[in-house]
Amino acid sequence: xxxxxxxxxxxxxxxxxxxxxxxxxxxxxxxxxxxxxxxxxxxxxxxxxxxxxxxxxxxxxxxxxxxxxxxxxxxxxxxxxxxxxxxxxxxxxxxxxxxxxxxxxxxxxxxxxxxxxxxxxxxxxxxxxxxxxxxxxxxxxxxxxxxxxxxxxxxxxxxxxxxxxxxxxxxxxxxxxxxxxxxxxxxxxxxxxxxxxxxxxxxxxxxxxxxxxxxxxxxxxxxxxxxxxxxxxxxxxxxxxxxxxxxxxxxxxxxxxxxxxxxxxxxxxxxxxxxxxxxxxxxxxxxxxxxxxxxxxxxxxxxxxxxxxxxxxxxxxxxxxxxxxxxxxxxxxxxxxxxxxxxxxxxxxxxxxxxxxxxxxxxxxxxxxxxxxxxxxxxxxxxxxxxxxxxxxxxxxxxxxxxxxxxxxxxxxxxxxxxxxxxxxxxxxxxxxxxxxxxxxxxxx
Amino acid sequence: xxxxxxxxxxxxxxxxxxxxxxxxxxxxxxxxxxxxxxxxxxxxxxxxxxxxxxxxxxxxxxxxxxxxxxxxxxxxxxxxxxxxxxxxxxxxxxxxxxxxxxxxxxxxxxxxxxxxxxxxxxxxxxxxxxxxxxxxxxxxxxxxxxxxxxxxxxxxxxxxxxxxxxxxxxxxxxxxxxxxxxxxxxxxxxxxxxxxxxxxxxxxxxxxxxxxxxxxxxxxxxxxxxxxxxxxxxxxxxxxxxxxxxxxxxxxxxxxxxxxxxxxxxxxxxxxxxxxxxxxxxxxxxxxxxxxxxxxxxxxxxxxxxxxxxxxxxxxxxxxxxxxxxxxxxx
Ligand SMILES: Nc1nc2c(ncn2[C@@H]2O[C@H](COP(=O)(O)OP(=O)(O)OP(=O)(O)O)[C@@H](O)[C@H]2O)c(=O)[nH]1
Ligand SMILES: Nc1nc2c(ncn2[C@@H]2O[C@H](COP(=O)(O)OP(=O)(O)OP(=O)(O)O)[C@@H](O)[C@H]2O)c(=O)[nH]1
Ligand SMILES: [Mg+2]
Ligand SMILES: [Mg+2]
Numbered sequence: 001x002x003x004x005x006x007x008x009x010x011x012x013x014x015x016x017x018x019x020x021x022x023x024x025x026x027x028x029x030x031x032x033x034x035x036x037x038x039x040x041x042x043x044x045x046x047x048x049x050x051x052x053x054x055x056x057x058x059x060x061x062x063x064x065x066x067x068x069x070x071x072x073x074x075x076x077x078x079x080x081x082x083x084x085x086x087x088x089x090x091x092x093x094x095x096x097x098x099x100x101x102x103x104x105x106x107x108x109x110x111x112x113x114x115x116x117x118x119x120x121x122x123x124x125x126x127x128x129x130x131x132x133x134x135x136x137x138x139x140x141x142x143x144x145x146x147x148x149x150x151x152x153x154x155x156x157x158x159x160x161x162x163x164x165x166x167x168x169x170x171x172x173x174x175x176x177x178x179x180x181x182x183x184x185x186x187x188x189x190x191x192x193x194x195x196x197x198x199x200x201x202x203x204x205x206x207x208x209x210x211x212x213x214x215x216x217x218x219x220x221x222x223x224x225x226x227x228x229x230x231x232x233x234x235x236x237x238x239x240x241x242x243x244x245x246x247x248x249x250x251x252x253x254x255x256x257x258x259x260x261x262x263x264x265x266x267x268x269x270x271x272x273x274x275x276x277x278x279x280x281x282x283x284x285x286x287x288x289x290x291x292x293x294x295x296x297x298x299x300x301x302x303x304x305x306x307x308x309x310x311x312x313x314x315x316x317x318x319x320x321x322x323x324x325x326x327x328x329x330x331x332x333x334x335x336x337x338x339x340x341x342x343x344x345x346x347x348x349x350x351x352x353x354x355x356x357x358x359x360x361x362x363x364x365x366x367x368x369x370x371x372x373x374x375x376x377x378x379x380x381x382x383x384x385x386x387x388x389x390x391x392x393x394x395x396x397x398x399x400x401x402x403x404x405x406x407x408x409x410x411x412x413x414x415x416x417x418x419x420x421x422x423x424x425x426x427x428x429x430x431x432x433x434x435x436x437x438x439x440x441x442x443x444x445x
Numbered sequence: 446x447x448x449x450x451x452x453x454x455x456x457x458x459x460x461x462x463x464x465x466x467x468x469x470x471x472x473x474x475x476x477x478x479x480x481x482x483x484x485x486x487x488x489x490x491x492x493x494x495x496x497x498x499x500x501x502x503x504x505x506x507x508x509x510x511x512x513x514x515x516x517x518x519x520x521x522x523x524x525x526x527x528x529x530x531x532x533x534x535x536x537x538x539x540x541x542x543x544x545x546x547x548x549x550x551x552x553x554x555x556x557x558x559x560x561x562x563x564x565x566x567x568x569x570x571x572x573x574x575x576x577x578x579x580x581x582x583x584x585x586x587x588x589x590x591x592x593x594x595x596x597x598x599x600x601x602x603x604x605x606x607x608x609x610x611x612x613x614x615x616x617x618x619x620x621x622x623x624x625x626x627x628x629x630x631x632x633x634x635x636x637x638x639x640x641x642x643x644x645x646x647x648x649x650x651x652x653x654x655x656x657x658x659x660x661x662x663x664x665x666x667x668x669x670x671x672x673x674x675x676x677x678x679x680x681x682x683x684x685x686x687x688x689x690x691x692x693x694x695x696x697x698x699x700x701x702x703x704x705x706x707x708x709x710x711x712x713x714x715x716x717x718x719x720x721x722x723x724x725x726x727x728x729x730x731x732x733x734x735x736x737x738x739x740x741x742x743x744x745x746x747x748x749x750x751x752x753x754x755x756x757x758x759x760x761x762x763x764x765x766x767x768x769x770x771x772x773x774x775x776x
Binding site: 107248 | 500506569571602610658688691694695717719720
């Protein structure tokens with residue numbers, strides 16, 4: 001999703017790498033590129049300006065204290081600042097109260113109703129609480145039907161009063177129903193509304209006053225442009241929400257809204273939506289997002305997504321191999337074969353550190369992979385496990401076997417080696433141990 | 446009734462326009478300061494313009510291009526009447542648009558020798574496809590055409606019910622199958638029914654899909670192919686709906702949908718909000734494709750013809766340049 005931004009950063013830091021030390025001038029050039037990249041990613045204009053200013057100050061200030069190369073230093077500082085901008089640690093999500101009441105609000109079409117369903121599923125599965133969905137969208141055609149279908153698909157009860165136009169009243173009665181029927185969590189779906197629509201904003205004020213939510217979440221489309229910040233700020237002034245759900249991140253948007261909303265509004269992004277299905281909900285990790293923006297890839301997300309097709313044991317084995325720098329060509333081949341089943345290959349591949357650059361301009365389809373598969377399949381098991389032994393004679397045999405040129409073999413081996421190095425550095429880097437299990441149990445506190 | 450209704454909707458349009466101006470005064474007033482009286486054309490002015498364009502979602506590349514054109518034409522480091530400068534800016538922006546948009550004629554449904562005029566509506570999730578179809582049906586019906594809708598979104602929860610509500614509200618027939626049915630088959634049925642009924646216009650709703658999902662995009666290409674089999678040459682129009690609050694990703698959306706479905710026109714929705722829809726300039730710069738309509742609300746009458754001058758005014762307002770006092774709330 002951050003492909004383009006990654007490229008820009010790569011290019012920006014390329015400029016700097018040519019210089020021996022950080023000077024006002026070369027930082028200036030690089031940061032101009034950085035700022036452009038941020039704006040292209042829809043980061044709020046002011047946020048981008050302040051951000052680059054801050055990175056510059058940091059960079060010039062730290063120059064004498066470090067032995068890092070200027071490019072590395074700037075990457076490090078930019079990464080740190082970017083992470084800070086998005087809210088540092090993953091925020092937690094509590095389902096407390098008797099019942100816990102979650103109110104969803106946002107612009108039209110952001111994904112509220114869909115995410116009401118996803119949250120209901122999460123709460124039932126992870127928190128083991130019985131959920132009631134309450135249909136307070138009295139405006140959109142067939143909104144109630146939609147929530148009913150969603151509720152049914154996740155096996156959760158829905159409270160609705162079709163035809164009734166009084167949203168606060170429905171909220172009140174829905175809540176009473178939850179209490180009397182033993183539901184431990186209530187999720188209130190509301191109509192989409194513009195921040196400047198005074199009547200509609202008053203309506204949601206009333207819903208909030210009646211429902212006294214334990215958690216109010218602002219749902220926002222990750223493709224939103226410069227308006228994201230202003231809209232989020234207005235909703236926040238009215239509702240003082242607790243967190244944000246950033247939706248549709250399965251697209252290829254660079255998602256600058258994620259960068260600016262937290263810094264301007266001061267509220268954490270708690271979840272990201274990554275698809276239309278009810279399990280396409282993930283915890284937001286600012287650190288990962290920052291890594292991803294900087295082209296550092298996102299090993300953990302890759303492993304998580306791979307879990308959808310690879311079983312947990314296999315994923316853990318892969319992660320540990322990456323950590324020990326033992327990830328080999330056989331693993332790579334298997335991954336490719338798994339990835340092929342998952343669709344949306346480019347997006348997935350771009351999560352492998354270093355790949356987004358390697359893949360630039362290549363239209364990833366089965367053919368791209370066929371070539372790689374073909375080459376690896378022409379190797380012996382020893383060669384796959386230990387590419388170091390592949391000498392010129394072996395290369396020639398592999399080339400003959402796969403019907404490719406020696407250059408193709410060399411390119412693959414080099415790309416693989418670079419990739420492996422970066423994967424290793426990343427997993428053992430500053431991020432520390434992170435796994436899906438840890439992420440979700442953090443939620444349960 | 447129809448006369449009264451028109452009168453009403455006209456009045457409503459006025460209040461709406463007023464509302465629009467109010468919501469946009471924020472950026473307008475900033476520009477007001479840029480474009481009043483005489484001043485030196487300098488880097489500071491360029492920076493102010495840059496900010497105005499970027500915050501309107503015009504995008505870095507298009508903004509740079511507009512500003513570099515302006516640098517060539519304006520007398521740099523010299524005093525200039527700001528309305529003259531504004532005129533130049535307007536010309537440069539207008540030049541980016543498809544020629545259809547530079548003429549003032551509204552879109553009219555053409556008559557085909559045989560069969561209906563077929564419009565396929567596509568776009569990413571939640572942008573306003575179904576709602577826009579409801580509005581279009583209302584408009585075409587008012588123009589005296591017989592309209593038939595096809596519910597080819599068989600995926601999203603209650604998508605068919607939603608379109609049904611619109612069909613009833615507007616009073617036009619609809620063809621639907623069940624949830625999970627093959628969209629191409631729904632499109633096929635709809636066109637056959639349209640031919641049998643001798644409908645003038647067919648509008649087909651499709652499920653929202655992100656443009657990077659290859660399988661879903663191919664599904665659309667298939668829907669297209671099937672339509673051509675029933676009514677040769679159809680769909681005559683493929684309209685891509687863009688959410689006006691979308692940022693630079695809209696360019697990528699346009700690119701991918703153009704590649705798979707030969708988009709012939711754009712509908713930009715939700716311009717009743719505070720977003721400016723400036724990304725349309727970036728899209729126009731890259732792809733030659735006219736904007737047909739804009740959505741300015743959730744009701745049937747909240748669809749307007751795209752009028753280039755008005756749209757550009759919402760980015761760079763003329764009214765304020767003429768020295769009208771700014772209602773600056775933020776400074
Ligand atoms: N690809 C993708 N689509 C999503 C995601 N979340 C929601 N959608 C889709 O976005 C569209 C709008 O979602 P809804 O849940 O209806 O949005 P809403 O905010 O309830 O809309 P209103 O009630 O009309 O304001 C639907 O097509 C959803 O399937 C996501 O994370 N990824
Ligand atoms: N304010 C405003 N809201 C709009 C406009 N157009 C559509 N909407 C709202 O946006 C939301 C989504 O609209 P839909 O028509 O369901 O969008 P869609 O593209 O069909 O969505 P999917 O089929 O789920 O992909 C609804 O709440 C609409 O009422 C507009 O011009 N202005
Ligand atoms: Mg909804
Ligand atoms: Mg729809």
